[in-house]
Amino acid sequence: MPLLKISALLLVLIGLGFAVAFGTGTLRLVTAGYPPALWPASAPFETVPGTPQPIPRRPMPIELDDRGMELFEASGGRALLVMHDDQLALETYQERIGPGTRMNSYSLVKSLVGALILRAHAEGKIGSLEDPVGMYLHGIGSDAFQMRPLRSFLTMRSGLELEADGSDKQGRLRQVNPLGNLARLHAHGLSGIEERLAVAKGNEDRFSYQNVNTAVLRQVLFNVYRQPVHNLLAEKIWQPAGAGDAFWLRHPESGDVTAYCCLYATARDWARVGSYLMKNGTPRKSFLPEGLWSDYFDRGLSGKELAGDVYGLHVRHNVLDRQGEDLQGPFTYMMGQGGQIVYMMPEKNLVVVRFGKRHALLHSTLYSVWNSLSAPET
Template identity: 30%
Template sequence: MKKQPTILLSALLAASALAPAPAALAQQALPAPLQGAPASDVPVAVQNLRWMMLDGRVNSLMFRSMDTLFTTRSVPRSGAVWHLPKTEKAMDFTYSFAGKTYKAEEFLERSYTNALLVMKDGRIVSEIYRNASDERTRFMAWSMTKSITSVLVGAALAEGRIRSLDDPIERYLPELKDGGYAGVTIRQILQMRSGVDYEERYDFDKPGTAARNHIAALVKNVARFADAARTIGRVHKPGEVFQYKTIDTAVLGWLIERVSGTTVAAYTAQHLWEPLGAEADGFYIMDGPPGVGREFSGAGFNATLRDFARFGQMMLDGGVANGRRVVSEDWVKLSTAPAGAEDGKRGGYGFQWWTMPGGPAYSAIGLQGQYVFVDPSTRTVVVKLSYFPPEDQTVSEETAAFLAAASQWTPR
């Protein structure tokens, strides 16, 4: 990890060489959406790095350098490591996409892969690291974090910290009683059916609610991400319309913090990371400095490739990790079942998990190509950690084709 800042700087210098040269005295200037009040204590250079972290020229390194860009809170591992047996096999299968057939090995470069792991019935059959990453590298989960938050809600429910999923959220977070979340149940928030007015659109040149919240909380650290829920409006009746929005998961993280009386990171360590038998510490990025910031529970978790695989295998095994119960089997079934009708092409959505069309498979999916794919029908887990360019709209479709083929693959 100590070498990452140097590698990251080299990548950023290379990217800047491709861009028009700025005026001599404007190198530290912030983009227009970052200018103005409130003032931020985050150094201008760091704000600029956070601003460009999704850029396709540097995101391969940015997505595994989050601890150099943000304040973080550790999720320490402890106890015995869950040993994952391994029998390395060549990926001797093909997949079809857009009328063409490709070898599995071709997929790695075609789909901007940093790391890939395939497990069959609990055994690693393929583990690949690329672009100077290795088994110690901790990768940004982005919205795969939402599926982790789902497991934490399941744990809090089992402990009786949450009385019922059908309780209104203001029972636990009275700060939300006067806004769009009033009367919305925990179940509806888990299903992304809160009905609140928060369009998940990140047009930073013309920022809407989501983009402004991202800038304030994650780039400038002048607000807490979940606090936008206090005064948010409502556009749909709760429970009626599925509308993906990270603010819903941020509210769930706030709920975990409130009912547990501790931090999200500490609760994750106690109820997921330690019983999971993780081999490395994870961490969350924070939306502010120590004593002020909260974990970015909607998209901010970081971990190694193998530990993400352990998470997927635990779900495949009905909530059990290496013989130890992590979350109930009922929660696994409930959270990975579609809450409404599935789209024949895109699938559906459960409790912070995406369901795959035409079968029992489901996935945790994160921004720009992060996947924990689980298929109970073939006992397959695939973890893919990527650096999709923001403008490429087809690579996710090709990834779906690869995942389906990997699931049907029988290693020889």
């Protein structure tokens, strides 16, 4: 075929692709770009209304030690907060960022969607985490999808493979194919990919980090409560934790929030929420029954199991076991793209919130924080 005809055919195919993308709304994702790291952002959002409460402060705030500051600066740190013994003990920000700056959670918010599923189970809205998802999502996806247990979506072992790479890589949406599954999900929500909800044969129980799992859980929450999920987050977690107003990215076509990404809130609000979950609610009202809370924090795992890093019920787990360090034991953490982290150590009454441009060393950050807390006052 002559080169001129090949070029013309390619132009036609490209034109058709963009026409389809425009018609389905996915072109908006490409032209608008990925939501930025800092608020404000030009995209549709839902407000998560808060009831901000003051955070008790340590009488003598501490400073991050030299190693901690080195890690913070080398990774493009934006904020580092430490809550210890129910007090704000340390607060460090990058220049031009402060307590009122709302930052993009990226995938941190997935862990809150997982916690809401456990709350729905505790309230009897969900009978069992072993129930097939089809009990709560009727008439969508393949027969095999309908039979997958809810727990498999919480643990990212559902067998769904809508994204080519199941890892949480930096900038996946920046390079999104406007006709691909992720773009369709991002533009339309779950309704945009219903016909593609099929279990990959042989992969039913293999871990694969897929945003669609959280999108499925969001739809389950809506179906059992008949309430928008951003309102559920406000009612069940955000307001009881004493957090302030936040803004959650919305699918431009469906109007649902993007359950797997992009809640803009302050680092202080994440510290409040991390403390609320770590302490299992308030003395007056628990967030979860003790057994479910223990499952969320995976307290049944051994140190050897935790050392391999475990993805649990939409939250991650690891262990501190470095010789010569005073801080030892298991920790649970939420993580978002670029190393946005909320660490929780119930046994130490410790919550650490870290926001930044790039991943910081996971364990070393905690060691430096603890060493800073333990340093003699000058």
